[in-house]
Amino acid sequence: MGKYREYLFNTALIATGGLVFAFALYHYGLGIDFRLFLILLLFAIILDNLGIMYTDIKLSLSPSVGIAAFLIFGTVGAATLMVTSVMFDTIVMRRKIKNGFLNGAMFALSYLPAGWLYEFMGGKIGEISIAQVKYILVYVIVSFLINNFILYYALKVQGKILFKEYWNESVLLELGTYVLMVPAAMLLAYVYFKHSLMFFVLSLTPLVFIAYVFRMVRDLVKANKRLNAIYEMVKMINSKLELDQILDTIVEVISQVVAVSAAAIYLTDSNGIATLVKAVGGKGKEGFRESYFKGEGLIGKVISSNKIVAIKNLKEDRSLDREKIFANYGSLIAAPLRSSGVPIGCLLILHVETNAFDDDSVRIIEIIVDQASVAITNAKKYYEVTRKSITDPLTKTYNRRYFNDALMENIMRADENNEPVSLIMFDLDNFKQINDTYGHLIGDEVLKEVARRIKNNVRSNDIVARFGGEEFAVILPKLTAEQAYMIAERIRTEVSSKPIKTEKGDIYVTITGGVADYPSKADSAEKLVSHADRALYAGGKSKGRNKIAIYEV
Known part of the structure; x- marks a missing residue:
């Protein structure tokens, strides 16, 4: 039922967006300077690729180019620019054809109605003045609201757990970028109308520099989070925590350093059977198999081989076809938990998107699971000592x-x-x-x-x-x-x-x-x-x- 609902939603979105866009082109035409259009398109694509992924949302400065294009070209020209930009980024750069058409339809439905409302209220194309600010803000707010409304339900029908958890925070972050982008777009449009095309192109380059700096800052923040995650794991090893608390901490720490849609931890018993002890995301423990025999399935194989497995595209990987658990996910990392080199369990991390985990993600997970394994081993030893001190040795009841x-x-x-x-x-x-x-x-x-x-x-x-x-x-x-x-x-x-x-x-x-x-x-x-x-x-x-x-x- 979930897949059928997603298919209907996607079909309706693409069809509606395509029809509205086709109507706009037929009825109003483009009316653009193609040389300027290609320049703006190039910068929009560059800014998109310098964007920052936050959970399932990309935050970029490309809308500033779109707003400037709107003030220069008008509604249809700006919508065409943004639709072309997002489809090029998604289909060509990220190789996600379905998502490309979905994003294109979403942008058409966001920017066209907002532009028509702008013109209906009295906003002028080709004119930059203080009096125009209120109309420009209406255009930005309406396009933002429509875009995020569609995005929310698109991701909801896809069951993207992490997106829903971080929705409010991501929306606020995106709104914050508009504080910079709206004045920048107005300034760019003003420069275009008052100065030469060359000067206008030079005025676009600071946006690329700012986007690059933002990305560098993001990378520094990410590196700091990963160092902090390792510190938290080391600190946990030296504390006398219950096993349940340690498992909670492991999942919490991992979610700080990599994107996680669902995660599970399996621990082996004396017979080598791996049993599910912790699960988050998806349907919780109901969404995962309860146990694996030695060498059975992905979990059993990871434990038997004692080697980490990272799959970037679950849609194309044929080795996991029989495991239904992976049907709704795009990529995974499965890492063995070890005690003195001997496997004692497995950590499984899943994300709904393909290519969600890069090589750096795999390396940091390897470091974390090594520390986590020590913490789990210590907790189990502590539990055994504690249990013996409070248990009657004959009847195994409490003393x-x-x-x-x-x-x-x-x-x-x-x-x-x-x-x-x-x-x-x-x-x-x-x-x-x-x-x-x-x-x-x-x-x-x-x-x-x-x-x-x-x-x-x-x-x-x-x-x-x-x-x-x-x-x-x-x-x-x-x-x-x-x-x-x-x-x-x-x-x-x-x-x-x-x-x-x-x-x-x-x-x-x-x-x-x-x-x-x-x-x-x-x-x-x-x-x-x-x-x-x-x-x-x-x-x-x-x-x-x-x-x-x-x-x-």
Whole structure:
């Protein structure tokens, strides 16, 4: 549907622009000095090629030549100049035929109506005066608004994500260039009317110099951003950030140095399978494959070969035909993430335009991914150390130390958000008898399986901890005691209804639980634990075990 919509929009734009332009030529004629026209066209093309790409928009000083041409030639001559200039730049210089016709149609629909409105309001062609300024501003503003209106929807139907994110900023930057271009265009037209053609041509050359200086400044800013990006990556390596924070920082830093329409980060597991851990742009994680086996697809091949891959034109590259993810993009960089030279994942950067990444882009990405790989490796090591310090080694649930901190944190959050938090205390029934009968190794197997069943029956944000011995605790944020009771019952049934298979045969176990919540049934963390524990023993154990009880105030 998206491609069909884009096709209809493009067809309508080209057809409408072509018809309006043909009507203008037939009805009004050109009425231009071709020698002057070719001179202005040459300068417009030069200024276009010295323009600065900002996301999906090119900022250039060529409109100053177009405005000057309008004041000299009139509406049709100026529109012809700008249409010819943009189509030459897009088709001949950038080799994008479809975009050339789209840009030509857009310029025709922008400059012709604006010129006709100028003349309708009383603006004069071939006359430069203070009285004309207001009409000239109307011409500039109307052509600017029409152009950007069409451009916005043209890029929107193409799904150019980055363009939409930077729309307001790019429009303001373009408006800023008109502060220079409008006076320059009026001065150029004045020089043409008052002086010789040679002097007029000489008056055009400062625009080329200014455009060149702007481009040099842009290149310096870009170089500074790239140095800053490397600095940010080095700084990140020396900080103890969580993996998610590091992944966010990597994407943020990369977007500062190269144009990004979408990006993804894959990390490999112990089996060599690359799994998606971070995605931005497009449809987020839904827009990317979840995993790749070793050597499978582009991601698998990059990881296996341990070499960066840069494809400038995805439309012509046949090796990726089977990967649907690349159908809506024009170019990509896929760089392996390495730890001590060994691949640990892959960074994928995509852009909707072809030839979006030059050789400098590839080099800076290589530098950044090397630094990013160190940061990811450090984060994973830090996570492993942290996880071991807060995890019970037998059951892989949280330990008592982490439970205490988590309970306090959840109670403080409950106070801030005026929400409840519940606690379930579980105790295996007759566990000593299991140890005495089957031995402690079998007892350990029972504890691990019970912990697994508890974790499988709670939400992802609930906290399961081994409280001590055969006792477990579950923290349930945002739930009342009555709601937590239903979950506790589900766990009790899951534990008691199925035998635990061991090398000494099937063992049936039961579990008893007590439930309390904050702040309804307890006013502190200590009392919440105490009341849930009291419900466990007074309401459950004392009444025959294999039961769940809620603490009653």
